[in-house]
Amino acid sequence: MKKIIGVGACVLDTLIEMDEYPKEDIKIRANNIFSSGGGPVSNALVCISKLGLESEYLGLLSKDSSGERLINEFDQYGVKTRNIRMVENTTAFVSYIVLAKKSGTRTCVAHAGNVPDDPSLLDFSMIKDYDILHLDGNYLNIALEAIKEAKKHGVLVSLDAGSVYPNIEIIMPYIDILIPSEEFALKFTKQSNVSDAIKKLNHMYHPKVLVVTQGSKGGMYLEGDKEYHYDAFKIECVDSNGAGDTFHGAFLVAYLEGKSIKECVRFASATSAIKCQKAGARIALPNKDEVISFLNERS
Amino acid sequence: MLYDLKRILDLAEKDGYAVPAFNVYNLETVMGVLQAAEEARSPVIMQLYSRLVTSGNSDYVCPIVLEAAKRATVPVCLHLDHGSGKDAVTIALRNGMTGIMIDYSTLDLEENIKGTKEVVDMCNLVNVQVEGELGHIGKAIDGVTNQFTEVKDAVKYVKETGVTALAVQVGTAHGRYKQAPVLAIDRIKEIKEATGVHLVLHGGSGVPDDQIKMAVQAGIRKMNFSTDLCYTFIESVQEQDKNKIAIDLIMKEPIEKVKAFCLSKIDVLGSRNKA
Secondary structure: OOEEEEEOOOEEEEEEEEOOOOOOOOOOOOOEEEEEEEOHHHHHHHHHHHOOOEEEEOOEEEOOHHHHHHHHHHHHHOOEOOOOEEEOOOOOEEEEEEEEOOOOEEEEEEEOOOOOOOHHHOOOHHHHHOOEEEEOOOOHHHHHHHHHHHHHOOOEEEEEEOOOOOOHHHOHHHOOEEEEEHHHHHHHHOOOOHHHHHHHHHHHHOOOEEEEEOHHHOEEEEEOOEEEEEOOOOOOOOOOOOHHHHHHHHHHHHHHOOOOHHHHHHHHHHHHHHHHOOOOOOOOOOOHHHHHHHHHHOO | OEOOHHHHHHHHHHHOOOEEEEEOOOHHHHHHHHHHHHHHOOOEEEEEEHHHHHOOOHHHHHHHHHHHHHHOOOOEEEEEEEEOOHHHHHHHHHOOOOEEEEOOOOOOHHHHHHHHHHHHHHHHOOOOEEEEEEOOOOEHHHOOOOOOOOHHHHHHHHHHHOOOEEEEOOOOOEOOOOOOOOOOHHHHHHHHHHHOOEEEEOOOOOOOHHHHHHHHHHOEEEEEEOHHHHHHHHHHHHOOOOOOOOHHHHHHHHHHHHHHHHHHHHHHHOOOOOO
16 A cells, blocks of 8 residues: 655644634634644645555654644544654644634634754654655754655655745755645745746756645646646535645545546545535545545536 | 765775766767766766756756666766756756765855855755865866965865865866866875865866876876867767768767767776776
8 A cells, every 4th residue: 555654734723613704802602613633744644544545644742632632633534643752841733723604714823832843853764664755844854854764765755835934945855746835836936927936846846746726726737848727626615724735635645546647636626625515624534435426426 | 877976986986096077968978978988897977067957958868867877887976067056956956966066166265165065965865965166167268277275275165064075176177278287286185185085176178198197196086077078079070971861870970989088088087997
């Protein structure tokens, strides 16, 4: 079985469901409040596991109830946690997300906590047994050590480039599968349109795979020297939180099955669309059969 | 056999010769260089000038070299020549190059060290080693400088950057010389003894053979040949019958000429039968 290991944010999300985003300086009740694990790489690993491939999270978590909670949730979804190390006297990466029903928006306020970005506390030797190392630009020191090990053994390196984090350029030269958001692509390359940004990213970094995601507009990918647009599926969006993370996880699953980039973005878009029809970044994730029937209904 | 820069230069150090580094530009120059290396059983470095990397040519040339290196029965290193900055280095690494030269030699010592160190860190992460340059090697047309690389600067530079190889200014220049240069053999020895790093001589075209041999004895482990390889190839192409149109047939003789040129340099550097 193909396997994917991830290094990146592992966040404890508190999701607040409301009809609309609240005004300032008021007291108001939410429709529902619940918590769930989150973070781009972590959600992608859950998605990969649900789609039937083996996945593992490699990193440091706070040694407290939040850290335990995050590990338990990984276990529940079948994401391997055997190489996670818990660090005493640290606090977890947390975020509070307001899901506004009427506008369909998600507003996220996060604090990265203080779990150290210290690779010396981790073992990286298991990376050689994996097909892809998936990153999201968080914990760059740990990511660099992981990249070193991956490159030594010919393991592909993938990056979900969602936001332009400080110093993210240091990992860019090593990325084989580069899938930035439109926001990242434009800001990072200082271009005004996606077509120019994708060309510039390709010239600068020569990734094997380059896709720019544009949310409900679909996105663009490069095949050979030509860029192509792909559409997102038209669906009733209940919760877009984690949609991008899902896209990445599903894309890598399809890629490891040897599908073309066109087929990979279609499979990833479908997985993401199904997720958006229900609330929750993880609970709403489909299995592979559900994605295949979704696609069959629309072919 | 695809080798990285350190591995191929360590071989030369062990056996006391210099590895020839030939600049390649296209399929035909790659063929000429590799056929010479195979025939002479010599390790060889094929290098691409930085412009070929930033212009996109290396996207086509590197896969040719890598495939040829994989099939070769002699050690082959694919090297970036005179990397102009981190952008060029990034593309070179993505192209699969196994050696990188970064050239910040026009900067002052501190800036050169700072920039080179960043490139060393970037390349070492993926097990690729770096050649730096200290003491600017200019163009022959401007005349050869007597501002040789200082030993104390070399010691500081090597220690602080962690380069695997160092190009030094000991009396050579790039291009064709107006009169044959005289190399500072003693300076080569001094730098070698003080740093222990693999030394590189640029501007090999047109340096008299006996001086090259002395330079190798003094500790040069990589020697670059670009200008004379270009002349050899171009002159042969221009001599071809204008009525010929099949490119493979036109290229037969230029490839042979490049091969003969490389064989002559392999013998001067003492790398024959060292593979």
